[in-house]
Amino acid sequence: MCNFERGKRWLAGLLSVILNPVGIDNKAVGWIGFSNCVAGNVAAVVSGVIMDRVFRRRFKAAIILCLSCALISTMWFTAQIQEWVVSTQTLLVVAISLNGVFKDACSPLFYELAAELIYPMKESMSAGIIVFLLNMSAGVMIFLDSYLDGGGMNYGMCGVLFIVILFVSAFVKEAYKRPSAFFDTQTNNG
Amino acid sequence: MMSDNPLESLLDPLPSTTPKLSSKKHYELDRRRFFVLFQFSVLNCNQCLVWFSFSSCDQDIMSSFFGPLASQANINLLLNWGPIIGMLTFLLQYWLKWHRSVENTFDLPTVMKLSVGLSVTGSFLRLLPILLSTLYDDISYRQTTFAFCCYHICAILNAASGPLIMGSVSLLSATWFSEEERTTATAVAQTSNGLGTTIGFLNPILFDIKDSTIPSVSRVSYIFYTTAIISVAPLLCIPYIPSKPDHPPSRSQSEKANEVGTETASLKLSSTSFVVLILVCAILSGVSDGWQGCFQSS
Secondary structure, eight states: OTTHHHHHHHHHHHHHHHHGGGTOOHHHHHHHHHHHHHHHHHHHHHHHHHHHHTOTTOHHHHHHHHHHHHHHHHHHHHHHHTTSSOOOHHHHHHHHHHHHHHHHHHHHHHHHHHHHHTTTSOHHHHHHHHHHHHHHHHHHHHHHGGGOOHHHHHHHHHHHHHHHHHHHHHHOOOOBOSOOSSSOTTBOOO | OOOOOTTHHHHOOSOTTSOOGGGOOOOOOOTHHHHHHHHHHHHHHHHHHHHTGGGSSOHHHHHHHHOTTOOHHHHHHHHHHHHHHHHHHHHHHHHHHHHSOOGGGGOHHHHHHHHHHHHHHHHHHHHHHHHHHHHTTOGGGGGSHHHHHHHHHHHHHHHHHHHHHHTTHHHHHHHHSOTTTHHHHHHHHHHHHHHHHHHHTTHHHHTTOOSSSHHHHGGGHHHHHHHHHHHHHHHHHGGGOOSSOSSOSSHHHHHHTTOTTHHHHTOOTTOHHHHHHHHHHHHHHHHHHHHHHHHHTO
């Protein structure tokens, strides 16, 4: 959440670098950036609807799927930056937007699975701890910001996504502890 | 309604992964849940709008409006109160709950009222110097050290409401929504925070703030008027929103009513799955933030 605004600013910066040379002014860049952010917001809600309607109690699979798609988008973006594959302005914007869309789609799933895992503790405890850690990571990044290097961070982002997917696959065991009218309690569908 | 037999699930021979359509019970859903979610989303959205108001325009525009005190360092501090106070607020909540036995620390009605109070107080406090400048046609009111104290206090109050609101997204959906709507409700409640910044992204376009010239810069005040007005909306709604629906919307809520006192005995925070999940979430967010930050300077 708190990281979000910086996300907007870097996106605006990146888009203006990419798009200004091809004759698209800052106002249009603003709207393109806005559209990207809306896409992320919509993706989060759509993932919620899909989980409720189609993939109930499949949070782990959904998280891994979304993170894998985010990883592929990031790898594609990195490959374009390194000129290993065809790179155009449009493709760069598409790659970076897909990364955002899949990461945003993941967010509500983390909250809901965490709530299931620590039931019968209140849902505000699980979400509260997540928000606390998100704030902590934002706080750490304030201090690390000036030490980070763009080129290396592309690989770093890919690596972290890969490790995160491995960790979720290996160590997160789904447990749906909230009583359900549809499923047995304590069911694992992982 | 809510006459589900808890033994039914134990006796049911179907595999656990198969939805038991025959045992599906219809819990009575309160129509007001959409209103509650909407009000919550407005509050959450505005929290983020208030949070980054000072960063939504270029620094030179802000320093033209707010004077020399609106340096990049000061603007960054206004932004960084978010994570700093956010962490402290949660620690305070946790301490009150587990060490002072303040039972309603994490309850939805308490959290909502507190968040609305912080939001309205903060939004109007920072509007005060801007309002005085407009009323007396004197820009110095909004550029004084006192004015910046107001802006910082507002940022701190608003930052304190952040974890209260964002920490309640799952609780809100569990309290008001059925099992089949819960993830969607959580997604809407959670993403409304991001929507705040998405809308705020358009501040310069919406209010036609193009450059550091006087007519353009004077419109910066509209950002602050708008957030103050929006903050009042949830306040007006509070008297009409009950603390919970008349009937539990799901089995987990109906059974929870009988579980008073079990929370403390059921500390699940050390569960490996839970710890890995929340750490992954935080690390991913932090590294993404750092990665994106690298492009800011490109």
